[in-house]
Amino acid sequence: MSITLDQVTKRYQGSPVVNDVSVDVGEGEFFVLLGPSGSGKSTLLRAIAGLTGVDHGRIALHGRDVTHISARQRGVGLVFQNYALFRHMTVGDNIEFALRVRRMKAADRLARRKELLRLVALEGMDDRLPTQLSGGQQQRVAVARALAHKPQVLLLDEPFGALDAKIREELRRTIRQVQRELNITTVLVTHDQEEAFALADRIGVMNLGRLLECGKPDELYARPATRFVATFLGAANLLLARQTAQGIRFGATPVNIRALEKIDGTREHEVVAVLRPEEIELAPTRDNLRVNYMGLGVVEEMVFTGALERLRVRLTNGAAEAQITPPGDAAASTAMLEVTRTQHEQRTFPVTLGQSVALGVRRIHVLPTPLSSYTVCATQKAAAERLASHPFLTELASRMKTRIATRTEPALAEGTDAETPISGVAVVTPGVDTAKQIEWLLRNGAAEVLVLPEQLLPPQRVLIHWANDAARRPTLAVAASLLRHVSAEAVYVGILPEGASDTQRPVGMRTLLDARSEAQAMHGLEMRTELRFGSAAEELRRQLNDAPDQMLILGISDLADLHQNFAALFSTPPPFALMVVYRPAGSSGANER
Amino acid sequence: MSSFRQPSILPGFGLTLGFSVFFLCALVLIPLAALVMKTATMGWDDFLNVLFDPRVLASFRLSFGASLLAATLNGIFGFVIAWTLVRYDFPGRKLIDALIDMPFALPTAVSGIALTAVFAENGWIGEHLAPFGIKVAYTWIGVVVALTLIGLPFVVRSIQPALVEVQRDLEDAAETLGAGRFTIFRRIILPTVTPALLTGFTMAFARGVGEYGSVIFIAGNLPMKTEIAPLLIVIKLEQFDYVGAAAIGFLMLVISFVMLLSINLLQTWGRRRHVAAGR
Numbered sequence: 001m002s003i004t005l006d007q008v009t010k011r012y013q014g015s016p017v018v019n020d021v022s023v024d025v026g027e028g029e030f031f032v033l034l035g036p037s038g039s040g041k042s043t044l045l046r047a048i049a050g051l052t053g054v055d056h057g058r059i060a061l062h063g064r065d066v067t068h069i070s071a072r073q074r075g076v077g078l079v080f081q082n083y084a085l086f087r088h089m090t091v092g093d094n095i096e097f098a099l100r101v102r103r104m105k106a107a108d109r110l111a112r113r114k115e116l117l118r119l120v121a122l123e124g125m126d127d128r129l130p131t132q133l134s135g136g137q138q139q140r141v142a143v144a145r146a147l148a149h150k151p152q153v154l155l156l157d158e159p160f161g162a163l164d165a166k167i168r169e170e171l172r173r174t175i176r177q178v179q180r181e182l183n184i185t186t187v188l189v190t191h192d193q194e195e196a197f198a199l200a201d202r203i204g205v206m207n208l209g210r211l212l213e214c215g216k217p218d219e220l221y222a223r224p225a226t227r228f229v230a231t232f233l234g235a236a237n238l239l240l241a242r243q244t245a246q247g248i249r250f251g252a253t254p255v256n257i258r259a260l261e262k263i264d265g266t267r268e269h270e271v272v273a274v275l276r277p278e279e280i281e282l283a284p285t286r287d288n289l290r291v292n293y294m295g296l297g298v299v300e301e302m303v304f305t306g307a308l309e310r311l312r313v314r315l316t317n318g319a320a321e322a323q324i325t326p327p328g329d330a331a332a333s334t335a336m337l338e339v340t341r342t343q344h345e346q347r348t349f350p351v352t353l354g355q356s357v358a359l360g361v362r363r364i365h366v367l368p369t370p371l372s373s374y375t376v377c378a379t380q381k382a383a384a385e386r387l388a389s390h391p392f393l394t395e396l397a398s399r400m401k402t403r404i405a406t407r408t409e410p411a412l413a414e415g416t417d418a419e420t421p422i423s424g425v426a427v428v429t430p431g432v433d434t435a436k437q438i439e440w441l442l443r444n445g446a447a448e449v450l451v452l453p454e455q456l457l458p459p460q461r462v463l464i465h466w467a468n469d470a471a472r473r474p475t476l477a478v479a480a481s482l483l484r485h486v487s488a489e490a491v492y493v494g495i496l497p498e499g500a501s502d503t504q505r506p507v508g509m510r511t512l513l514d515a516r517s518e519a520q521a522m523h524g525l526e527m528r529t530e531l532r533f534g535s536a537a538e539e540l541r542r543q544l545n546d547a548p549d550q551m552l553i554l555g556i557s558d559l560a561d562l563h564q565n566f567a568a569l570f571s572t573p574p575p576f577a578l579m580v581v582y583r584p585a586g587s588s589g590a591n592e593r
Numbered sequence: 594m595s596s597f598r599q600p601s602i603l604p605g606f607g608l609t610l611g612f613s614v615f616f617l618c619a620l621v622l623i624p625l626a627a628l629v630m631k632t633a634t635m636g637w638d639d640f641l642n643v644l645f646d647p648r649v650l651a652s653f654r655l656s657f658g659a660s661l662l663a664a665t666l667n668g669i670f671g672f673v674i675a676w677t678l679v680r681y682d683f684p685g686r687k688l689i690d691a692l693i694d695m696p697f698a699l700p701t702a703v704s705g706i707a708l709t710a711v712f713a714e715n716g717w718i719g720e721h722l723a724p725f726g727i728k729v730a731y732t733w734i735g736v737v738v739a740l741t742l743i744g745l746p747f748v749v750r751s752i753q754p755a756l757v758e759v760q761r762d763l764e765d766a767a768e769t770l771g772a773g774r775f776t777i778f779r780r781i782i783l784p785t786v787t788p789a790l791l792t793g794f795t796m797a798f799a800r801g802v803g804e805y806g807s808v809i810f811i812a813g814n815l816p817m818k819t820e821i822a823p824l825l826i827v828i829k830l831e832q833f834d835y836v837g838a839a840a841i842g843f844l845m846l847v848i849s850f851v852m853l854l855s856i857n858l859l860q861t862w863g864r865r866r867h868v869a870a871g872r
Binding site: 046049050051070071072073074076077078080082084086087088097098101102142145146148149 | 760762763765766767768769770771772773776780781784785
């Protein structure tokens with residue numbers, strides 16, 4: 001491996017800007033770190049270059065651990081967004097800088113300089129000053145300069161940011177060419193997905209300091225695992241759907257299409273479906289559709305962009321009940337679909353504004369995320385609405401691009417059942433009978449329950465614990481899904497009974513290690529582990545009391561656990577956020593990631 | 594006239610040029626011309642007598658020597674102060690930043706008296722220096738100290754904006770290319786700041802040559818030893834020797850002009866050399 005990052009964490013004033021990032025970049029690979037501004041991608045690049053120290057983790061270049069080696073000795077080439085050329089030196093002197101520092105002979109320097117200038121197509125520009133060059137030329141000089149000392153890896157920090165579109169494309173081609181010719185391992189940081197697609201062998205998408213997903217561009221686009229990647233890489237319509245053994249259902253409308261992924265048929269449940277705008281077909285009526293019908297709609301907006309036509313279609317039936325989340329606008333309650341059509345499609349069926357159309361879908365991708373939506377439950381309407389505007393919850397929902405529904409359940413925690421099953425994550429405030437409420441919600445269809453105290457800051461640390469092995473997988477899946485949207489540190493707490501025998505201890509340790517590697521391998525979630533001794537509930541409560549701003553994710557497979565093993569957690573209303581994950585023993589978790 | 598005119602969105606080239614010429618004439622050229630004319634009323638012999646008067650020569654040596662030394666000191670320490678203010682954020686940074694300008698605002702006599710009080714043999718600092726045989730007040734060292742104080746803001750204020758220009762990225766780039774700290778300073782930071790440093794140096798030097806108020810208190814004004822040229826002019830004036838005063842003034846004018854011009858030429862030459870290297 002050319003570059004190996006192992007659990008790299010960088011904190012700034014206490015909060016992590018790069019959070020437990022592990023990735024391997026192969027020899028000669030062009031790796032693109034993609035993310036919005038503030039996602040920590042530039043900090044990570046600077047950490048690889050050695051310009052920023054890391055608080056935790058290890059960085060290795062070609063097998064050599066360089067975590068504590070200065071930028072000077074790392075042998076990397078770095079290119080900056082603003083070129084960072086030495087303006088008092090000529091192009092030639094700029095390129096030769098690294099060689100002069102290394103006291104290379106003048107003749108050798110000259111030869112290397114000529115070679116590099118040829119590489120970036122700037123022959124004969126040796127004696128110009130940087131100020132006499134255009135932006136694109138300056139960046140070429142910067143690339144040549146960064147390559148002068150034959151670095152092991154080339155790092156590029158938004159190198160096209162300051163250039164206009166045409167130059168950008170030209171320089172992009174040059175960089176790709178140079179990279180191929182030298183076969184140098186390259187990491188490029190950008191916020192532009194088009195750039196990432198054009199250059200990358202592999203893309204790593206970052207958000208909130210975490211590396212969410214890595215993969216080949218086409219795979220990431222077709223099969224994203226997270227809402228963030230689905231919407232950040234190109235446009236995506238996110239819909240809440242029910243997944244059944246027969247297929248996917250939007251509200252009452254079954255879409256006779258099987259998701260590409262293996263379907264968990266044992267349990268009908270809410271899922272998040274991704275519909276790419278180009279996978280939606282329009283036709284005058286349902287019968288004219290060549291693909292699976294999903295509903296009727298009215299064309300509300302049309303934009304012609306040259307090659308493609310972009311439409312926004314308001315759904316009037318069918319999937320309209322599926323509570324669609326329109327791209328980039330989670331708050332809108334209307335079911336609006338974004339559709340793009342090619343010239344050919346436009347000619348086959350021209351549409352006008354306000355026209356009624358039938359919609360069909362060619363392909364649906366179901367996100368393997370267990371947290372689909374939130375349903376706030378309370379005995380009174382006012383209380384439910386108050387909780388629905390909880391800052392942490394609204395923040396979470398907006399980051400997950402999902403919705404918060406409210407439900408008034410007078411029977412909450414009483415004997416009678418709810419009229420219709422609760423879908424998604426049920427949210428309640430803590431009270432004296434929290435344990436009972438959780439049990440009631442879990443009995444009434446909720447797969448997870450989030451207990452949210454009114455006064456709560458976003459957690460800095462999330463503790464994870466499961467009651468028994470059966471609850472392990474779903475709990476990890478929920479934790480991974482949640483932690484993609486919360487900038488916090490994850491800690492799995494394993495607890496052995498007090499006075500555990502010597503034979504039990506190694507087993508406990510192995511459980512920790514297994515949990516960690518499963519989290520990493522299946523969910524890309526980096527978490528720390530801790531082993532404790534004592535009663536599980538009391539140990540957890542003690543840790544949660546230690547510091548404010550913590551959260552607990554608790555996995556159970558038996559509702560009785562709430563009143564037995566974990567009763568101590570609920571003896572007083574919990575002042576921390578608590579997510580209870582419940583999967584009855586024996587249910588399959590094939591779809592959970 | 595119109596051939597000099599640069600196309601500009603703002604009208605009024607004639608008006609502004611008129612004002613510039615008028616102001617320069619009224620405030621600079623005419624008084625200086627009067628000085629030259631006054632000097633011209635004396636004969637060559639008288640003029641040379643004044644010029645080669647040992648007392649005058651000694652005062653010139655002190656004035657220009659001390660100014661040069663003070664400007665050099667300011668060049669070094671002013672750079673350090675500007676660096677600290679630009680590069681680091683620490684409690685009280687704003688306060689220190691404001692303090693830099695104090696010598697501008699303070700009447701020079703006040704700073705002179707304050708310096709004398711502190712550096713006299715029984716002053717706070719002077720009493721600690723006395724045991725080592727170092728006397729500051731009433732010696733040429735005192736003159737340098739006073740000139741350093743009043744010249745400091747010129748250097749700091751000219752370097753500050755130039756240092757802000759040296760982006761961190763430049764140093765980061767140099768570091769990844771394998772340069773050590775000293776190389777980064779010498780090859781990257783210093784060349785970028787040098788023009789501003791020279792400007793600050795020139796201004797501090799010019800101010801030092803003309804300084805009067807703060808120096809006369811701390812210098813002790815011993816003829817041949819700690820007497821500065823401006824003081825000699827005042828003495829001549831008090832003796833109603835206007836022509837003698839004018840002659841010394843004229844000489845200062847010529848020397849200052851030559852020195853400032855040469856520094857400016859040096860700077861232009863430095864810039865040229867870059868551009869020439871760029872051809």
